[in-house]
Amino acid sequence: MNPTNTKNTDGGQKNIEQDKIEDLKISFRGSVLPAGTHGYDQARKIWNGMFDRKPALIVRCVGTSDVIQAVNFARHNDLEISVKGGGHNSAGTAVCDDGLMIDLSLMRRVTVNQEKKTARVDGGCLLGDVDSETQLYGLAVSAGIVSHTGVGGLVLGGGFGWISRKHGLSVDNLISAEVVTAKGQLVTASERENPDLFWGIRGGGGNFGIVTSFEFKCADIGREVYSGLIVKDFSDARKYMQFHRDYVRTLPDEMTVWMVARHAPPLPFLPDDVHGKMVVIIPFVWLGEPEEGEKYIKPIREVTKSLGEGLGMHPWVGWQSGFDGLVGHGARNYWKSHHLKNLSDACIDQVVDFAGRLPSEECEVFIPHMEGVPSRTSENETAFSHRSTPFVLNIHTRWQTAENDEKCLAWAREFHAKTKDFASGVYVNFLSQEGEDRIKDAYTGDAWDRLVAVKNTWDPENRFHMNQNIKPSI
Numbered sequence: 189m190n191p192t193n194t195k196n197t198d199g200g201q202k203n204i205e206q207d208k209i210e211d212l213k214i215s216f217r218g219s220v221l222p223a224g225t226h227g228y229d230q231a232r233k234i235w236n237g238m239f240d241r242k243p244a245l246i247v248r249c250v251g252t253s254d255v256i257q258a259v260n261f262a263r264h265n266d267l268e269i270s271v272k273g274g275g276h277n278s279a280g281t282a283v284c285d286d287g288l289m290i291d292l293s294l295m296r297r298v299t300v301n302q303e304k305k306t307a308r309v310d311g312g313c314l315l316g317d318v319d320s321e322t323q324l325y326g327l328a329v330s331a332g333i334v335s336h337t338g339v340g341g342l343v344l345g346g347g348f349g350w351i352s353r354k355h356g357l358s359v360d361n362l363i364s365a366e367v368v369t370a371k372g373q374l375v376t377a378s379e380r381e382n383p384d385l386f387w388g389i390r391g392g393g394g395n396f397g398i399v400t401s402f403e404f405k406c407a408d409i410g411r412e413v414y415s416g417l418i419v420k421d422f423s424d425a426r427k428y429m430q431f432h433r434d435y436v437r438t439l440p441d442e443m444t445v446w447m448v449a450r451h452a453p454p455l456p457f458l459p460d461d462v463h464g465k466m467v468v469i470i471p472f473v474w475l476g477e478p479e480e481g482e483k484y485i486k487p488i489r490e491v492t493k494s495l496g497e498g499l500g501m502h503p504w505v506g507w508q509s510g511f512d513g514l515v516g517h518g519a520r521n522y523w524k525s526h527h528l529k530n531l532s533d534a535c536i537d538q539v540v541d542f543a544g545r546l547p548s549e550e551c552e553v554f555i556p557h558m559e560g561v562p563s564r565t566s567e568n569e570t571a572f573s574h575r576s577t578p579f580v581l582n583i584h585t586r587w588q589t590a591e592n593d594e595k596c597l598a599w600a601r602e603f604h605a606k607t608k609d610f611a612s613g614v615y616v617n618f619l620s621q622e623g624e625d626r627i628k629d630a631y632t633g634d635a636w637d638r639l640v641a642v643k644n645t646w647d648p649e650n651r652f653h654m655n656q657n658i659k660p661s662i
């Protein structure tokens with residue numbers, strides 16, 4: 189299935205009466221944008237250029253009252269709802285055809301409590317907003333690695349990044365959330381209030397309501413981290429990967445070392461003739477004294493020759509936005525992913541084979557190492573499942589023009605199929621539009637049953653279905 193041609197059949201062409209739109213505008217603080225009005229085309233854009241959907245109406249909320257009015261408006265007018273946080277979900281779920289797009293991207297306030305080491309974060313914030321504000325105090329919220337990604341979708345699906353091995357996933361650091369329900373009511377979800385909802389939103393995605401603000405526990409990481417990139421020749425990829433699979437599993441939680449096979453970006457520390465060559469990039473972050481971190485990095489330097497390296501103390505905010513340019517807005521993207529039980533020789537053979545014939549210069553094969561604190565947290569704690577799987581394989585297929593769709597989609601699907609035998613589960617936030625069975629793969633059987641029960645309670649009419657949908661059973 190080509191995502192650009194996908195039309196959501198639950199929606200249908202809607203003509204919303206002008207009077208109703210005018211009524212909504214009276215008390216709506218943000219902007220109300222019917223098709224054709226100034227700002228509509230900009231607002232409906234999302235990160236993945238594969239999706240060119242046209243909602244009947246876009247509302248750009250600036251506060252909780254706007255979100256409540258939007259949900260009520262959709263219900264009263266029987267409009268399909270899509271919710272846009274940072275607009276980064278590669279499956280394109282932030283935008284619908286013909287329905288109501290509830291855009292939270294103007295809701296970006298972050299308030300830090302330095303004493304308690306907590307942060308209150310609006311539902312439309314980007315990761316960069318959170319880093320900027322928390323770093324004023326040397327604090328950070330455990331989240332992802334690209335600053336223009338939205339907090340909303342990332343956290344509701346789980347959320348992992350450079351500090352999650354040491355400090356837990358984003359959902360493990362969530363203290364509470366303010367949620368607008370399908371009935372347009374504002375409720376708090378926490379261990380004490382509505383604990384079933386609190387459990388569900390920690391991994392179950394946007395299925396249960398719209399989160400207007402999150403409250404997080406912050407980690408004290410300081411303003412600079414010892415971090416960097418070591419770049420290896422792709423001709424040594426097999427040897428390096430065989431070393432990497434065992435080596436990373438010996439590391440303390442303070443050290444996170446990942447692996448990316450791609451064409452070399454024009455990094456300043458690489459010789460000119462390496463730019464554009466196929467390489468394996470080893471990015472790492474160490475949370476501790478740099479001298480100690482350097483000891484852990486030594487074996488990476490020794491196992492195969494490096495084409496270049498850029499290591500040192502980096503400001504956290506700078507490191508967190510260092511990869512932004514490689515994954516900017518508007519390109520065509522197709523992601524296929526699964527967790528890997530291990531990186532066996534046979535699995536590495538497939539990775540090296542497919543990485544060796546990337547269908548475009550911008551594609552990458554991304555293999556983060558997980559484990560650490562999340563893997564020692566009980567599976568029942570949150571809806572996020574498969575906590576003990578050591579590796580994720582994320583096939584980032586990225587290209588610029590529609591004429592390359594077929595070639596790029598076929599490569600990703602074949603690669604994914606060929607690594608299926610080594611897989612167990614998937615991260616819900618890395619799914620494309622792959623159907624209900626695949627969504628189930630993101631959860632254990634118990635978690636899935638529990639998620640359906642939470643859905644039955646909080647959204648029995650499935651108003652929030654533009655997501656990796658958990659259908660109610662009643």
Ligand SMILES: Cc1cc2nc3c(=O)[nH]c(=O)nc-3n(C[C@H](O)[C@H](O)[C@H](O)COP(=O)(O)OP(=O)(O)OC[C@H]3O[C@@H](n4cnc5c(N)ncnc54)[C@H](O)[C@@H]3O)c2cc1C
Binds near residue numbers: 273342
């Ligand atoms: C460049 C890039 C880098 C990434 N890096 C990481 C990473 O390091 N770690 C990681 O864990 N994931 C990462 N991801 C995956 C990311 O977690 C998902 O794409 C996520 O859905 C993005 O959230 P968003 O708010 O930007 O997306 P959107 O497309 O806006 O939202 C996705 C869905 O989430 C729901 N949603 C969003 N906000 C809210 C809200 N406030 N209330 C209720 N529902 C909401 C809606 O159902 C929506 O359809 C990355 C993605 C990209 C594109």
